[in-house]
Amino acid sequence: MSVIWTMIAKRLGLGVLTLFVISVIIFGATELLPGDLAQNILGQSATPETVAAFRKELGLDLPAYTRYFNWLFGALQGDFGTSLANKRPIADLIATRLGNTLFLALYAAAISVPLSLLLGILAALYRNSIFDRTVNAMALSSISFPEFFVAYILIFVLAQSGLFPSMSRMDATVGFGEALYRTFLPALTLTLVVTAHMMRMTRAAIINLLASPYIEMARLKGMKPMRVILKHALPNALAPIITVVALNLAYLVTGVVVVEVVFVYPGLGQLMVDSVSKRDFPVVQAVALIFAAAYVLLNLTADVLSTLSNPRLIHRK
């Protein structure tokens, strides 16, 4: 068992290191900005005095590495500095939006993960049947659609008739049931986008194994097709399935950007897009760091879980 723990510890260490390097990239990227940041933000018309004062306010008079570590330690304590656009603490801007984004992502995940596993297993079981072909063609199409196309079609079909709201406004007073209702369309959009991918990969991971001698053995022992798939193929297909699920969950967290914009949903993605157009660097950096952290964490979890799903690693000789 100790081998497993050292492996997991190594992965965790690598994850922390990756996050650290990413934070350097995210912070350092603004240093690449041609010209002076303060001048850039204030515009050419600003007097040298205002620029100098602004530089001092941003802390630009300090060396880059000092600013980086101040920023990093601040971020680790939840303090991301202040927004350039409206001078409010970034932490305040982010707090409720992060909750909203996670809510939407979890909502979509709760529908799409079970749905795609079920469809993937059924498609593998009835491979090359009409059911399989239909599900596959639909999946392939929905992978090919831009998210905003799916979103607008749903608005066109479901919001036109007044079934669901086309804008998902949220505030503190909205109850859980109401929140589920208001965010149904964005959640459905995300579900359609990620289900296709997960379902295809689940099907492929299982079908890949169906040519293995141990699957033939199970069939020659007279086992029923469903048992062959669930008991013999699925446990060995877990690693690729876990990986693709994690990848899509990570995608859910970051892929919300477009969906949030379409449905005017007050989440992190919308904040990021707004800040990009306002060139509000501190906010962009903060949101990018949060998204990257979520992404790295999910992939790390998948890595550890798929390691744990391998009997060769758990039960060593």
Next chain:
Amino acid sequence: MKDTNPAKPVLLTLRDIHIEGRSEETWSPIIKGVDLTLHKGEVLGLIGESGAGKSTLGLAAMGFTRDGCRISGGTIDFDGIDLRAATEAQRRGLRGKRIAYVAQSAAASFNPAHKLIDQYSEAPVQHGVMSRAEAERDAVELYRRMRLPNPEEIGFRYPHQVSGGQLQRAMTAMAMACRPDLIIFDEPTTALDVTTQIEVLAAIRDIVAQFDTAAIYITHDLAVVAQMADRIKVLLRGDEVEEADTRTMLAAPKEDYTKTLWAVRSYARPVQPPVAKGTTPVVSVRNVTAGYGAADILKDISFDIHKRRTVAVVGESGSGKSTAARVITGLLPPRRGAILFDGAPLPADYRQRSRDQLRQAQMIYQMADTALNPKLRLRELIGRPAQMYLGLNGKALTDRIRDLLHLIELEPDKFIDRLPSELSGGQKQRIGIARALAAEPKFIICDEVTSALDQLVAEGILKLLDRLQSEFDLAYMFITHDLATVRSIADEVVVMQNGKVVEKGPKLEMFEPPHDPYTELLLSSVPEMDPDWLTKLLRERAAKAGKG
């Protein structure tokens, strides 16, 4: 075909079976109308070369075809049940319960995600033959009968925690779980080393006899089938050649094809005079220790290879014989020791060797499929070394390629612009030889060059190599695990075990006593055509063990 054993009732009858396989968009025949009758408790050996359709026919006896195959004609009758007319659910009810299957590679046929005992009890529990607890008790009993070590606890291990020979016995036990009437053994010992094979063969033979189970034993190895089967059926490209009881078949085969199969092992290279004392060997391996990571795979090995001589390096898997080849070619620089070529040391790493040093030592690989770039035509495959080392171009190069194709007995006009995928296995191996010859080397390493080939084809390759050796004064290092090959082609033998040379010397001495104990074990484990060989051997070994 008449009923050959009227004393026992018939269990299985296949009549005029036709099976087709799909390639691209068309169906082509694999089995072309074969009949088969099997009595209760009888063992039938199915023998043939690759592509003969042995496995396909064996599976058809269970009413089963692989994906992309279909039974297109004939009847299958198992104990009064028409397997072709039966529903899939009925056939499923028989499989694992009354007809069981033992696959070639137990390591691949056990599900890596479940313990052995879970896989053992699956069939009896799912078929409703016994409860889980009964199945587990029964498993221990069968593991004991299969002479597995620690029968009480071996079932609670995962497949990767158990050795290949033990897994194969565990799989036979699993097939026995429901006490079936019939077991299909599909090359159960082909993937095993000879010394391991013996134990598995003995265990299978005993348990089949104890439970009076009928069996179809599929193999390409005549000597193995001679030990196991009551009757033998020979297949060739989906057709039956002949069938007879084992002793008749071995003593007096009727058909020409069967006779050629029996005759294969007779080829032997004439004995060469000993090398004169003081001659400089072409290649000399001096006290080489080498390995990957921390472990030493080769431990202080030395041997010489002379001009016009073939040195066979023999050993089972893991003995280090292929690693020795990698050290000589410079792919794996040794930790200690050196390789001398014509008396002068070679740089340890191939990247430091001169073009001429690279040219002098060539290699022929076991799997011609992976040794030839599938996207290059023969012209380039063979021509490249000649172009690179000898600077040939244009007409001179084409002429040289044609000469080389002549040498390996392939028609130049027909073959020069083919891709490897348009060749048979034996032809591919010949291209591997031509590529080595194109460099005009002094020394060629042959790494298991015949082990992936059928016997007749392998025989052709051995004869060709032999002829080329005398024509071009070549020195050969012949890596093999097959002692029959050694007997036919070697001048000298190097026996390796666990990275050490346990014995070396001229071939004639090697095959005569006294032996090193490991050489003795290796030699005695090679199956012989005599149907009583296994029985005698086991008796001898038991007697020796009793004495010791």
Next chain:
Amino acid sequence: MTILINLFWIAVAIAVALGAGWLFRAATIALTRGATARMLRTAPLTAGFGMLVILIYVVVALFAPLIAPYAEREVVGAQFLPWDATHLLGTDNLGRDMLTRLIYGARNTVGIAFATTALAFTMGSILGLLAATVGGWLDQILSRIVDILMAIPSLIFSLLLLTIFGTSVTTLILVIATIDSTRVFRLARSVALNIVVMDYIEAARLRGEGLWRLITREILPNALAPLVAEFGLRFCFVFLAISALSFLGVGIQPPTADWGSMVRENAALITFGDVTPLLPAGAIALLTVAVNFVVDWMLHRASGLKE
């Protein structure tokens, strides 16, 4: 009831698409001979349809000025005019002809996506093949860099980079190509790693072949099939990524006609029950579906031939 009617029209559309695919396949089979025709015969109807669509897009993109009724940036009437005889698809939010913008969009959006994919592919596959062939420290360094870059979600990373470098077409192509080349690198490297362990590569190394010949003659021809399929997939990803960025307002900038921005500019119409803004989105979807259908067939062929 409306749902049933919708379903009916969807079924009609699918039937027409498959019929067109069948006709196109029959036509190409008739026009080609030998191995190509034999290969085309194995194409499913979806792939035939896909090839037809791709061909139409290419023609439209190449001959946009000849086909389009107006100039790309010309204001031809009032804003948001409905569909009529002079403006088949009406006008957009600035009063430009919608059909014209759609046609030019094929040239701009597809062209930029294609250029980006080609660049990403060249960088990624050269470095990937090199890393796998040379191995050692070069492989280690390149792989670690790619690991880090891939650990940042691509949309977020491109938003960050575009904020900094601005949103010209050149920066857009460079940023997306760089981010996407990491994915190509991964694939090229893993494909090449499977080839590098083959005996024929060992034979070539032992023969003393140089790196250039090793990659171009021994490895590349064997890696080509998966790489070509990957090109199709990567194109879809790049195309969707650029469209998403344009839709968010940080991709291709006005007044260039581009499908992603067209959706954004005219989105307001959707809430009034007008389908016009869905057309550019549909144009994007149709092309990616078409490419995916063709790639799916090629991947299926590649895996089928191995057995």
